[in-house]
Amino acid sequence: MDNKLYIYNTLHRKKELFVPLHAPHVGMYVCGPTVYGDPHLGHARPAITFDILFRYLKHLGYKVRYVRNITDVGHLENDADSGEDKIEKKARLEQLEPMEIAQYYSNRYHKAMEALNVLPPSIEPHASGHIPEQIEFVKKILEAGFAYESEGSVYFDVEKYDKKYHYGKLSGRNIDELLETTRMLEGQEEKRRSVDFALWKKASPEHIMRWKSPWSEGFPGWHLECSAMSTKYLGEEFDIHGGGMDLLFPHHECEISQSTAALGKESVRYWMHNNMITINGQKMGKSLGNFITLEEFFSGNHPLLSQAYEPMTVRFFILQAHYRSTVDFSNEALQASEKGLERLMEGYERLQKLIPSDTSSSDMSGLRLRCEEAMCDDLNTPIVIAHLFEAVKFINLVYDGKATVSAADLEELKDVFRLFVEDLLGLKKEDENFAKYEALKKAVDLLLEIRLEAKRNKDWATSDKIRDELTALGFEIKDTKDGFEWKI
């Protein structure tokens, strides 16, 4: 743990040295998906961003407990929509049990995450499985005097809270502005102030998802699950809380208020937020209807996609931008990533085949350090990738016999690549159907041996025929000095 990891803390709007509360243990909580729809590119961003953090913290030697929730209770659709749950609405439309919806989309989410090589979190709690904890949390806030009951619902008293603590410290908003700018919404008569938010909502008769509570049969408020579940599994105080920037306000602001009100202290030390993925400069989002699901990416089946993209291409595309920048989707950018990734992975493969010399013609010793420094600088994966590409250049030179590498340097290079490419960036070669592929390889090798022989006999007609036919079938043939290389 010699490396000093700096991460950008949204709470203070600056990079801060990461010092865990109880080293070597680190607790991190990340807002997971609401499972009422197929995962899209926007879901991939936080999952990958915090996957990188998870991997890197472990690399630094920490024992990390990573909690990422599944929201299956649903949130209110919108206030004009009679307060119906998203999941519930979907259930009604598809004539399914709400939990069936949640299960279905959880599975889809997991499948997509696995394809993206996102490691599963240590704990993945469901909101529906933590209703008692959430009720307890509401009780605590009521006891502390920062909530009030109104017609079976419980609301958080933002104004009262703000007098003692500071509502808006994360998002930089202040309560007066909010009172001015928050538009009047339906069903607000129960609340004292428009800025107050629900901790517990009484269910209307048509509401299917409902639980018993001291106040009414109903369901927990929008922000409560994260407060209840994060503190349950990580303690009243924990290190890192992450999520998308769009959750900054009101979700995370409300979370801070709830936890502070209930526990008398702040729970989270470092707040981290990943930026959005945009499409034509606009946020890609469910509500905007301009999102592309991950499955559509993998199949290419979407009007905006000119081809299918492999999961690793999507991962690499996301890692080529810093997590706090927006990244704009386009086929051109994806294709550039696809080729770049291919170059990187090919370099990685060639690295395994290099033959060492007595000395190295170029000094690559700083590579590990430079990559570590980039990671420590708020997880600057684009810089790590740039460094790796410089090494690829060197690898190719050695491969071409235009440079040399010593045995010791070669081992170091291999080790650094394995560490950064595979373990930390989580990039891997996509080779399903490995056995079939092996057989195919032998067949193609055989064919190319024949071609080699034809070439020795200067039988260009035969050699070109083999190459052209294979090329037409989708193979890429490359001649080398004394043999050949190929790929599909």
Place this chain on the structure above:
RNA sequence: GGUACUUUGGCCGAGAGGUUAGGCACCGGUCUGCAAAACCGCAUACGGCGGUUCGAAUCCGCCAAGUACCUCCA
């Protein structure tokens, strides 16, 4: 309207008060029977206008354009 952020070469995307980011594309070259790959070379960019400074794309001010949040959203 309020708050915050962004603006980099053909595209994506880092960085940062004075030194080549990187990837993709284009073009030229090396290599090769041809091709592909690889390698070499090639862009001298930083929204506009002022200011600070020996020096700014990097700091400050103003302006412009755009985005996000203020309603569920990753």
